[in-house]
Amino acid sequence: MRPGPFDYYEPENIAQALDLIAEATVIAGGQSLIPSMRLRQVTVTKLISISNIAELSGDIIKKADSIEIGALTTLSDLLSSQIIEEHTPWLREAAQQVGDVQVRNLATVVGNICWSDPRANMSIALLASNAIITTINSKLQERKISLKDFFVSFQKNILENELVKNILIPNHELAAGRYLEFSRQRNDLALVNVSVVSSEKKTTLVIGGTRNVPLIIETDEHNKMNHAATIMNKIPDRLNDFHTDQYGSQQYRLELAISLARRVLNSLRCKLDE
């Protein structure tokens, strides 16, 4: 199958892109968008490619208080980044499980988030990392939004005629993290995925594969990993966050979430003990 007709634009700067953005769909790597267009699940009348916008970066930069991932950074870029390997290796674990080499060569980290599928690996790992996204609107005003406030429902987010410029991962408080997923075959879309990041101040566990938006469970106690038990106790209450489909029931997904969370927390505890 092939996409329906649309107008295609390749603006060279952000201002041009934002002039066109009303009623438009933005494409970067297009690795989720194009399949949906081909299957005619998504109808696009105006497609704006942001790949040639010089102001948008494809780099990962270590800043004083954060790591910045540019809007055009691909998953392959992330996988080859020394900065990520050194400071946030769980993002690597998440990126490795997305699609395959070909897909990762084009798919962007920001795109993975903007697609807003509650199973998207990078959303789960970045939520656990307390990431912040920077957007820019047609008046060229920037705003910073916590990723936790970004997702609205299945494949819907709060962006409104804006572009995402970058993602910031605050780095001062990071201690350790893990990402783990359960999929039928490796590299498949996860049935359930979890990521946990633990810092001096708090531990954040994020569970994907839910009905609408990822599930976030936080503790802000100060005693490092002893709140694993607290976290585990909270998961069973969230049965209704999950759904039933041909791959498993709501209950099964909840069980997977519990099993993965336990594994992730255990392995993190081992890591912290090292």
Place this chain on the structure above:
Amino acid sequence: MNNDERDIAVSVNGIEIVKSVPSRMLLTDFLRTVANKKSVRFGCEEGSCGACTVEIDGEIVKSCLVLAASVHGKVITTVENYRNDKIIQNIQEAFVGSHALQCGYCTSGMIMSAAALIKRSKGAHLSDDEIKTGISGNICRCTGYTNIIHAIKVANSQAKPLGKTELELKETKNWIGQPLQRREDVRLTSGRGRYVDNYQETGDLYAAVARSNQAHAKIIQIDTSIAEAMPGVNRVICGEEAKSYWKPLAPTMELLDLKLPKRYALATEKTIFYGEALVLIIADDPYIAEDAARSVHVSYEPLPVNTDPLKSGALNTDDDGLLYPEWGTNVQVAFEFEHGNIDEKFTSSDLIIDEKISSHRYSAMPMETRSARATYDPAEESIVVRASTQIPHQMRMAIGQVFGLSESRIEVLAGDVGGGFGAKLSVDSEYFAILGSILCERPVNWVETRTEWMHAGPGARDYHTRSRMAFTRTGKILAMETKILADMGCDGAERGAGIGMPLNGGNYAPGPYIIDTYRTHVECVVTNKGPYNAYRGYGKDLANMLIERILDQAADRLEIDPIEIRRRNLLTSYPFQLVTGPIIENGSLRECLDRLEANMKLSELREQQIAAVESGRYLGMALIPYIEPAGATFPGSTSQNYESVTVKIASDGSVHVMTAMQNIGQGIETAYAQVCADQIGCAIKDVTVSWGDTKAAPFGSGTFSSRGAMFAVGAIINAAEKLLSRIRIGASVLLKCTPEQIIINSGLIINSVDKTQCTFKELAYAAYVQPGSEIILADADSPLLEALGTYRHPQVNWKADDLGRMQFYPAHANGAAGALVEVDVETGKIDIKKIWMVADHGVILNPLLLKGQIQGSIVQQIGGTIYENLEYSENGVPYATTLKEYGMPTVWATPEIEIDHLATHSPSTSVGAKGAGEDGSIATSTVLMAAVEDALRPFNVKVMSCPLSPAKIREIIKKATWEKVDD
């Protein structure tokens, strides 16, 4: 600025192309049509198959997920660039050298991914995990990936090739039995495969189909006005109008008392499954055709939807849930067989095991979907049809019947076929291209999308059964009864050839065991689902499951070792006649089981299993025998009991074998050349094998059920015998001796007395031209060095004996399969550690190809057992639209595989070969079910149905745990 088009300048394999492209044009289409790079292929819609993989600016991408408009200024490389790329070239050679491809459809993309991997690693050693990561975005349906992984190691200088070249084997006296590399592969690894859609030309038209979104409904009105008004649309035609151009679908089978739906390729009056074709659109390009198909609006009046075969089969005459009211039932065919006093045996037994066993619906899912290109000539009333089919001659017959054309004016051409596995044994959608060409009088292409295959393509398996067996205390089988209900979807005999699958299940369930009392009842029921076609295994998988699963339960209950209970019941001598009639001519069932037990080092595995449980890990193992009936021939069907070939020696001494067997990846181009060189004594390099041309090849039933090794090889030998007598006579004139004094070997024809000799070329020229056949072949039966060879299998019996028993399968390969698995009891996930096979296929024509077939069948069936699923909702809507949703096995599904062989020569085929290549399809589900059950022994569970999906395994464990608590 016009934004629905864009000017781009790109470099493709070093050639600069400047072109204005439509915004929506996919890069795959651009490369195939504008840049003429046919190696780049479509296999799916969502970018999961990777057949379209190319390099852009040094990085591999899936070109079907890239817009051509977005590649301005980029440098693109495809497999066709191998001459300028040493790494691609190395990988091609490695793929050829280690039989890393079969149908070749995925190969170009696979090679591009392998090249990227090797380029990235810069000569460093690659682990299996790294190799798998590198190719996990490329799906191969044929090989099971094992040889692909090996070939990448060869290309990276970590391993040696598995096959040998003709040059390396030039001293050989017998080509049969040699691991000769395939001749097909040079073409297939360099992007020169000859698949149907390679023949699209400028000026061709394209078909698309508007399909129903209801599983069962009356068609009230079809509004095609928008489609008809679209620029570029040539013709729109609905089912009712099309009835004046074609007859109902031609059946593949009319045996027993089976009922035929007599449906048209486009639905009329009502639709009977989701995705059924309603309106055919012919347009200038595939984009416009799809737009038009999407614009069709249909109004329906719903009818009751049947998705449950049990309920569907119980419906009566007046029920409006009947798919075909004229049948008065939803049962397409029922079959019963009984022998012996079954009730008495059950009453007097010490143990009865009675289990419900089932397997879900899935599909053969070859990488190339169905497709056809038709060119109708109204002046001649003739048509040329290129199609992706296993059965060119049968297809010709069907086209003749459906369109009322003379078969002699129909030419079916099938070049390389991107996989079949039984799913291309019927004709239904191919008629769209033909009708389009008749209406528009231009060449029309129809290429099925993957979504269309998911919704309207052939399904398989879907068995719901009960198997009941009676035993003595010592584990001796007294009697067996099987009840099989199979879900045909909308049909198993017209759109598909699947109806024989459950019948085979019932017929072969007693298997290779001594059972004299047996009853089976098989019912094939139609439901509102897509059609049901043959799939590799063809019910022998079901037969295996029905008996082997019960034997494991009996062994458990009687506390007999599972291998021992089999040894106590396996046949003891050959030939052995099953209670249902088929005669197993010879074999090595016991020997295969013994060898497998030794190969698996079973006692060591048992120790590991015990140790594992202590650390909370659950290992399980199983081993089972299997039989592989081969060479299907059915009365009242297009599966006839013979095959034929033409062998021609040209005036230059070259030898041409032409067959109606179709190359679908199994390597007949190579194997038949081996047979021909041995039988005629010519040099193998002088043999050419061709296929897929109904005008050139004599009639044959086509490729299925291992008919090549048994029937076609016999036909080659028959033709060779005819030619040899002429060669001897001719040579005796040339070399001045008697015909009996002529020896022929490796291309030389020798007078054994005075050692004078001539070449095939000299002899052929002498016969054709100088001095000519009147002198050279005066005493021969024919002056022509061309011969038709046929082979009719002696061990086929269509005349029922007193008990109503017949024999449809002339030969029976056998073997034993073993598995070691680990089950994660928290998630239900199965990790297959290793699969073992010991297989006996008689004389092995080419061990390289045989191993490849077995490996492929194992991984295919792992897919079907664990991942793949064509499940429907209660409303009759299929859940899966894409390969990912469906669960196509990727390289991660490939376990370690160890294959060993025994070779019991078949007494009833010309070279002693039996059929081969279904081993994994037949035994893998059963052995995995048994191994998983063994792993979960501490939970005391039974595993009696597929799929073994994680959710289901988890369900089984939980149920058992709760039952324990209840106790």
